[in-house]
Amino acid sequence: MQKGIIDRFEGEYAIIEFYGKTKDVLRSELPAEVKPGDTLIFEEGKVMIDTEATASRKEEIDSLMDELFEE
Known part of the structure; x- marks a missing residue:
């Protein structure tokens, strides 16, 4: 099993x-x-979205953004 994070899309490619x-x-x-x-989880030729890890990263980033932009 291998995990990757989608950085961006460029044409027909995803940069992971x-x-x-x-x-x-x-x-x-x-x-x-x-x-x-x-x-994403890459396992045995299949690719799945890891919704838990995605949500956790989003919460962490949102928290850091809140701290950064406090008034």
């Missing part, structure tokens, strides 16, 4: 970060509903 390094993956090989910031 795996342990600090990026890799281009054809968008057609991913679930249709993926979006930047989603955590």
Whole structure:
């Protein structure tokens, strides 16, 4: 099992970060509903969205943003 985070899309490719390094993956090989910031699980030729890890990262980022932009 390998996990990656979608950084962005460039044309027909998704740029996915795996342990600090990026890799281009054809968008057609991913679930249709993926979006930047989603955590993906790559296992035995299948790709799934890790909704728990995605939500956890979003909460952490939102918290950091709140701290950064406090008045």
